[in-house]
Amino acid sequence: xxxxxxxxxxxxxxxxxxxxxxxxxxVFGSAGHERWTKAKANGAVLRTKLDAINVDKAKQAGLMxxxxxxxxxxxxxxxxxxxxxxxxEQLKRAGIRNKPLQVQAGRKSPQSxxxxxxxxxxxxxxxxxVLDFLARLNENPYLVGxxxxxxxxxxxxxxxxxxxxxVSTFAE
Amino acid sequence: MVWQSVVAIVNDDNEFKGVxxxxxxxxxxxxxxxxxxDVDTGWREFAAECGLSVEPAALEDADSDxxxxxxxxxxxxxxxxxxxxxxGDKEIESIIELQAETRLPLPPEQIELAWRADQLPDGQMGVxxxxxxxxxxxxxxxxxxxFEPAKILLNCxxxxxxWEVLFSGNKENALVLSAGAHNTHVCLVExxxxxxxxxxxxxxxxxxxxxxxxQTETTERFAQDMRSVLDLFGCxxxxxxxxxxxxxxxxxxxSIVSSLxxxxxxxxxxxxxxxxxxxxxxxxxxxxxxxRTPIGLALLALEAGSDExxxxxxxxxxxxKVVKKHWLYSSTVTIAIASIMLVLxxxxxxxxxxxxxxSIEKRLEASVSDVDMNLLVKRQQLIKTVARERPDxxxxxxxxxxxxxxxxxxxxxxxKKGQPVSITGQASSNDQLSRYEKNLQNTxxxxxxxxxxxxxxxxxxxxxxxxxxxxNFSRKTTRTKS
Numbered sequence: 035x036x037x038x039x040x041x042x043x044x045x046x047x048x049x050x051x052x053x054x055x056x057x058x059x060x061v062f063g064s065a066g067h068e069r070w071t072k073a074k075a076n077g078a079v080l081r082t083k084l085d086a087i088n089v090d091k092a093k094q095a096g097l098m099x100x101x102x103x104x105x106x107x108x109x110x111x112x113x114x115x116x117x118x119x120x121x122x123e124q125l126k127r128a129g130i131r132n133k134p135l136q137v138q139a140g141r142k143s144p145q146s147x148x149x150x151x152x153x154x155x156x157x158x159x160x161x162x163x164v165l166d167f168l169a170r171l172n173e174n175p176y177l178v179g180x181x182x183x184x185x186x187x188x189x190x191x192x193x194x195x196x197x198x199x200x201v202s203t204f205a206e
Numbered sequence: 207m208v209w210q211s212v213v214a215i216v217n218d219d220n221e222f223k224g225v226x227x228x229x230x231x232x233x234x235x236x237x238x239x240x241x242x243x244d245v246d247t248g249w250r251e252f253a254a255e256c257g258l259s260v261e262p263a264a265l266e267d268a269d270s271d272x273x274x275x276x277x278x279x280x281x282x283x284x285x286x287x288x289x290x291x292x293x294g295d296k297e298i299e300s301i302i303e304l305q306a307e308t309r310l311p312l313p314p315e316q317i318e319l320a321w322r323a324d325q326l327p328d329g330q331m332g333v334x335x336x337x338x339x340x341x342x343x344x345x346x347x348x349x350x351x352x353f354e355p356a357k358i359l360l361n362c363x364x365x366x367x368x369w370e371v372l373f374s375g376n377k378e379n380a381l382v383l384s385a386g387a388h389n390t391h392v393c394l395v396e397x398x399x400x401x402x403x404x405x406x407x408x409x410x411x412x413x414x415x416x417x418x419x420x421q422t423e424t425t426e427r428f429a430q431d432m433r434s435v436l437d438l439f440g441c442x443x444x445x446x447x448x449x450x451x452x453x454x455x456x457x458x459x460x461s462i463v464s465s466l467x468x469x470x471x472x473x474x475x476x477x478x479x480x481x482x483x484x485x486x487x488x489x490x491x492x493x494x495x496x497x498r499t500p501i502g503l504a505l506l507a508l509e510a511g512s513d514e515x516x517x518x519x520x521x522x523x524x525x526x527k528v529v530k531k532h533w534l535y536s537s538t539v540t541i542a543i544a545s546i547m548l549v550l551x552x553x554x555x556x557x558x559x560x561x562x563x564x565s566i567e568k569r570l571e572a573s574v575s576d577v578d579m580n581l582l583v584k585r586q587q588l589i590k591t592v593a594r595e596r597p598d599x600x601x602x603x604x605x606x607x608x609x610x611x612x613x614x615x616x617x618x619x620x621x622k623k624g625q626p627v628s629i630t631g632q633a634s635s636n637d638q639l640s641r642y643e644k645n646l647q648n649t650x651x652x653x654x655x656x657x658x659x660x661x662x663x664x665x666x667x668x669x670x671x672x673x674x675x676x677x678n679f680s681r682k683t684t685r686t687k688s
Contacts, residue, residue: 070556077563084566086583100593106585146591168599179595182622189617202595204588 105175107148110139113205114151117176121153121201124174128167130197132157140202148204152181155199161185164197171201178202211237212507213256214500215249215353216277216361219386219409222252225497226272227504234371234483234505239497249276253353260352275507276355277499278346280362280391283338283517285402287394287440289330290323298323298333306337316340320517324397334401336360336515347522357507358518362393362403364502365452370398371505372483372494373452373476381436381449382476384498385462387411392432394439400515402439406431413458413465421461428462429469436471449473454495597621597679605652609645611638626654626673626680633659633668643672651677 039047089097107113118135125132133156140150164185171177182200211228226237242252254260258274290301298321306319319337326332350358365384369375375382378398384391388409394402408431412424436444449466453459453475466473478494494501506512533539570579599621606616606629616631633639639659647655657672675681 066556070559073559073563077559077566080563080566083579083583086586089586097589097593100596100598101589104585104589104592106581106588143591146588148588165600165603172596177596178592179623180597180599180621183599184618184620186618187616204592 100172102172103175107176107204107206110149110151110205113176113203117151117174117203118153120174120176121155124170125155125157125167127170128159128163130157130159130163130167143204146204148206150178151203151205153201153203155197155201157197157199158188158194159197160193161187161195162193164195176203178204210271212273212275212504213258214275214277214359214364214504214507215253215256215355216364216499216503217249217279218277218361218499219388222247222249223497223500224252224256225500225504226256227501227508229508234508236483236489236497236501239489239493241496249349250352253350258353273357273507274353274355275357275359275503276350276353277361277364277503278343278358278517279405280336280360280403281389281405282342283336283360283403285400285404286335286337287396287401288333288335289326290333292325292329292331295323298331302333302335306335312339318343318517318520320515320519322399322513322515324399326397332396332401334396334399334515336517338517340521343518343521347518351522354524356524357514357516358522359503359506359514360400360403360517361499361503362391363400363514364499364504364506365391366393366395366400366502367506367509368498368502369393369395369450369452369476372478372498372501373450374479375450375476377448377450379447381439381441381447383449383451383462385410385413385451385459390428392435394441404435404438406435410458410462413461425461425465425468428465432466432469432471445470445472447472450476452476452495452498454478454492456492597623597676602627602676605649606646609649610642613638614642621676621679623679624682627676628671628673630669630671633670636668639668639670646672646674 105116108116114137118137121135122132136154138152138154140152142148143150171180179202180199181202182198184196184198186196188194188196211226213224213226215222215224217223220243222242224240228235228237240252240256242255247255250260253274286305288302288305290298293301302319302321303314306317307314316339317337318340319335321333321335323331323333347358366375366382369382369384375395377395380395382391382393382395384393386409388407388411390406390408392404392406393400396402406428408424408428412428413421432449433444436447441447449471451459451463451466451473455477459475463473463475478491478498483489483494489497506514602621603619606619610616610631613634614631615633616629618628618630620628633642636659639657643655643657646652653675655672655674657670659668659670661668
């Protein structure tokens with residue numbers, strides 16, 4: 035039967051076959067391409083998440099030295115209580131007799147999206163006690179950082195200092 | 207591709223003839239000649255005798271540097287010469303198809319035609335058309351397909367070629383006669399190429415009759431036939447047109463020429479000249495004459511870019527003999543491998559991208575829930591934020607302490623995010639204070655160190671206030687990457 039076909043017929047059949055193949059490729063290809071694009075986007079999101087969790091050991095060790103313990107922020111009232119309680123305990127442990135801690139509502143942190151609570155502490159104590167307190171301050175799991183610290187020597191009493199400290203914590 | 211040699215086989219005058227011709231440095235060498243008059247011999251048997259592969263399986267392994275051509279006897283083929291205006295090939299083709307239908311009263315599907323156009327001095331196109339019955343050509347193809355010739359050429363084209371090369375045919379327009387035992391090919395040459403041909407059923411044997419009556423009758427018939435042929439060819443100047451009778455040098459051809467001269471034609475004998483043949487060919491004039499048609503076809507096949515009339519174009523398409531090359535050098539294989547690799551790459555990329563996230567998600571689901579996963583990410587990001595918010599005050603105290611010499615006493619220290627760190631104290635001398643400033647300035651993480659100093663007139667002690675920037679904590683807004 036093919037022998038009866040002219041060159042023109044064969045050429046037409048070839049173009050037809052190529053066209054049909056292109057239609058199939060387009061139909062299945064576009065669906066596949068869409069699926070592929072979605073899968074790639076999902077993959078990228080997953081990889082970003084994994085990268086965020088899977089920090090290399092040296093970096094993780096560095097982070098752990100600065101933030102050895104950490105608790106996720108709670109609602110403001112609860113966080114305020116927990117932070118103040120832990121801070122008082124740490125001050126007490128360092129032997130610092132402080133005036134009552136004052137809690138101030140701070141601004142919302144643009145980086146974390148949490149509210150920043152400030153806790154002010156005033157005390158008169160020995161400088162070594164301050165050092166001891168600061169050395170253990172990172173063990174407070176609710177602490178974000180030291181916002182302000184003022185240490186002033188009392189010229190009359192050798193080794194005694196007045197301490198004005200403001201520390202912060204995140205709250206939801 | 208460049209062929210080293212050509213094997214040409216013809217069935218001329220009921221006799222199979224074969225030659226192998228090689229071209230070297232502008233000369234031709236006939237490597238061998240073979241003929242067979244055996245009535246039982248067919249194309250297949252003779253091709254085998256000539257050392258050609260006739261088994262289908264062996265064809266692919268056949269020598270690739272040797273071209274094989276078969277000659278088609280032009281009996282039953284009608285030639286026609288016409289002129290057309292200088293138009294494109296498509297227009298010429300349609301004109302020719304119409305002319306062919308008038309020349310051969312058969313439906314178009316039963317005929318095959320080939321044409322060749324050449325430019326005439328008057329600006330028109332001269333077209334030589336060859337028309338034959340398809341059935342006849344198909345039968346011939348069936349006979350020669352067994353040894354798969356690279357080309358099937360017309361015998362009369364071979365005759366014109368050998369006249370031109372070995373019989374000193376130097377005329378642009380001429381009539382060439384090639385007389386066989388029982389027939390004579392009459393070929394009209396115009397502009398150096400075959401333009402028309404017929405086969406007359408008078409041969410050398412008819413001229414070699416012993417009786418005088420018989421000879422006279424043959425001579426008259428031959429002269430009459432030649433007049434008819436010239437009329438058919440449409441030659442205006444029949445007496446002036448040179449007629450070449452190919453000859454092996456024997457007396458018979460002289461008598462043919464004489465008969466033509468008597469008829470008023472400008473006839474002459476054309477004898478073979480061996481100057482274009484290499485000496486080692488060792489062929490006599492008789493041999494060259496006997497094998498004139500296959501030698502002519504071989505010469506035609508060896509000629510690069512020869513525009514022969516291929517009447518078998520639609521009926522015979524020989525399998526190309528592929529020069530054996532390592533498969534690695536084959537562009538087809540390379541393209542195929544590259545295509546497969548490309549497809550594999552797309553498939554693998556697709557599979558990895560589709561299954562990768564799914565498998566990661568499955569493994570994560572097995573170990574942690576989606577909520578836990580988000581919490582982990584959030585926690586990790588928060589820890590990083592907190593780490594950036596925590597100044598190492600103990601380290602700063604150490605630096606401030608170690609940078610000062612004995613004699614410097616610090617009285618206060620003040621740090622607030624977004625402001626320079628401020629320290630106050632007493633120093634013994636300005637030099638000491640200056641060195642203290644330099645030491646702090648050289649410390650990593652501390653910059654922009656400034657101080658103001660006042661000297662106490664009584665104690666001669668210097669009271670100073672020094673400020674400096676500590677890492678990124680002293681900048682107005684602490685920008686951190688989330």
